[in-house]
Amino acid sequence: MGNFHGKALIIDNNFKFLDEIRKLEDLQASYPCIISKTFHEAAIILKNNNHQIRVVFISSNISSSHALNELKEIRQLRPQIPVFLVSHQPGREPPEISAPETGFLKMIPAPENYIPLVKEMDALFRNQETWTDIVATQEEKNVELKLAEEAYIPTRISDFILTPKSYFNVYIRIGASTFIKILNAGDSLELDTIHSYLKKGVTHFFISAEEQRKYIRLCEELSQKIVRRSDVALTKKAKSVLKLGASISQNIIHTGVTDEKLDFANNFMNQTVTLIKSMRMQNSSLKKFLESIEMKEHPSSVSFLAGIIANEAGFESSKSVKLVGIAALVHDIGLFDLDPNFTHEGLYSMTEEKQALFDKHEKHGGEILRNNGGFEEVICQAVEQHHMRRRGNDPARRTNNINLVTEIVGAADELHNLISSDDFTPDKMRLFIENTLPDFSPQIEKAVVKLLNKKSAA
Numbered sequence: 001m002g003n004f005h006g007k008a009l010i011i012d013n014n015f016k017f018l019d020e021i022r023k024l025e026d027l028q029a030s031y032p033c034i035i036s037k038t039f040h041e042a043a044i045i046l047k048n049n050n051h052q053i054r055v056v057f058i059s060s061n062i063s064s065s066h067a068l069n070e071l072k073e074i075r076q077l078r079p080q081i082p083v084f085l086v087s088h089q090p091g092r093e094p095p096e097i098s099a100p101e102t103g104f105l106k107m108i109p110a111p112e113n114y115i116p117l118v119k120e121m122d123a124l125f126r127n128q129e130t131w132t133d134i135v136a137t138q139e140e141k142n143v144e145l146k147l148a149e150e151a152y153i154p155t156r157i158s159d160f161i162l163t164p165k166s167y168f169n170v171y172i173r174i175g176a177s178t179f180i181k182i183l184n185a186g187d188s189l190e191l192d193t194i195h196s197y198l199k200k201g202v203t204h205f206f207i208s209a210e211e212q213r214k215y216i217r218l219c220e221e222l223s224q225k226i227v228r229r230s231d232v233a234l235t236k237k238a239k240s241v242l243k244l245g246a247s248i249s250q251n252i253i254h255t256g257v258t259d260e261k262l263d264f265a266n267n268f269m270n271q272t273v274t275l276i277k278s279m280r281m282q283n284s285s286l287k288k289f290l291e292s293i294e295m296k297e298h299p300s301s302v303s304f305l306a307g308i309i310a311n312e313a314g315f316e317s318s319k320s321v322k323l324v325g326i327a328a329l330v331h332d333i334g335l336f337d338l339d340p341n342f343t344h345e346g347l348y349s350m351t352e353e354k355q356a357l358f359d360k361h362e363k364h365g366g367e368i369l370r371n372n373g374g375f376e377e378v379i380c381q382a383v384e385q386h387h388m389r390r391r392g393n394d395p396a397r398r399t400n401n402i403n404l405v406t407e408i409v410g411a412a413d414e415l416h417n418l419i420s421s422d423d424f425t426p427d428k429m430r431l432f433i434e435n436t437l438p439d440f441s442p443q444i445e446k447a448v449v450k451l452l453n454k455k456s457a458a
Contacts, residue, residue: 007054009036
């Protein structure tokens with residue numbers, strides 16, 4: 001899992017160039033790539049990794065056609081995939097190779113290593129869309145509106161980013177497909193406005209799905225600045241990162257999985273890993289830390305907790321921690337697909353109908369991810385088995401065929417359900433440690449107990 005979702009395919013036979021790429025291991029961890037020295041091998045990779053490969057770099061030296069014939073074949077296999085031409089001897093290619101109609105996105109002249117390719121990927125996948133071009137929409141304010149419910153995404157009011165003026169058109173929902181517009185883009189956004197709606201029992205603001213993508217960009221920008229500052233408290237950094245994760249998970253829940261949203265998720269995990277490493281260096285008490293921040297949004301909170309547990313359990317590389325975090329972020333995707341209005345607050349008081357849907361959600365989630373095609377198998381397994389345990393008294397939930405990623409997601413899921421409940425008590429935490437954690441493998445049990453029992457405060 002790197003700075004974008006998926007991998008780059010590099011088709012090249014320049015050994016010096018490829019050796020220089022291999023030397024930049026840290027860069028490859030952030031921008032994963034597959035190297036192929038022949039086009040025949042590359043074509044097989046494109047067929048078998050249809051959704052994993054996001055971009056192709058092909059050398060003009062790969063064949064006598066200067067990669068023009070190969071480009072045609074790539075277009076047959078993957079019509080929409082961006083293809084860059086790598087030229088190790090600029091100026092020696094035929095003139096038509098740089099013509100727009102040829103189909104190469106761009107030529108990269110004489111790259112010495114992976115860095116020029118990474119810069120092109122950053123420009124390609126880092127959507128520069130911002131919130132500054134949003135204008136007030138035409139709906140009247142403070143009147144009932146019938147709007148397509150699926151086109152508007154909720155954000156918890158307590159998490160909503162406050163700005164001097166609203167960057168977005170903001171709504172509240174008062175019923176199925178019934179909304180009231182309360183703010184136009186450009187209107188003054190006061191703290192008193194927030195408090196007045198909270199007092200009325202309103203829990204979420206809604207913005208359009210189109211504008212919500214830009215809201216995520218705003219969250220990313222602000223969160224990144226906060227995480228990088230050394231003078232900001234760890235708890236404030238965590239709140240900022242969790243706000244970002246909450247926005248991303250709501251976007252995925254309401255409008256489905258796309259590569260762009262998985263790129264968002266990767267950026268969230270990059271910030272999460274930075275934060276987790278800071279916590280590890282400070283030997284933070286997880287119990288004390290969790291008491292100091294509100295973690296109501298389930299998917300992003302479970303993702304954050306899973307990353308902490310993974311790090312403590314020995315998942316040292318950023319790539320492995322991020323893989324666990326992505327699995328946790330989408331672990332309930334099947335549940336929200338079956339029941340879009342499900343809330344974890346009602347987890348322990350479900351009707352028979354709700355329980356039947358809940359019982360199907362793990363398998364259904366795994367099917368969604370496999371059909372998407374862009375997820376590693378270990379993530380699919382974690383989603384479809386996150387309620388299974390290696391040990392315990394319930395034979396229906398016990399299996400030896402379970403990986404550590406799945407167990408970490410399961411442990412984080414259980415821990416978040418415990419600490420986010422309204423009736424949480426220290427005694428319930430004790431019972432969790434004594435009765436629930438022993439159902440996991442000793443490695444996971446030991447990691448969570450160690451985290452919860454560390455004595456130094458965050």
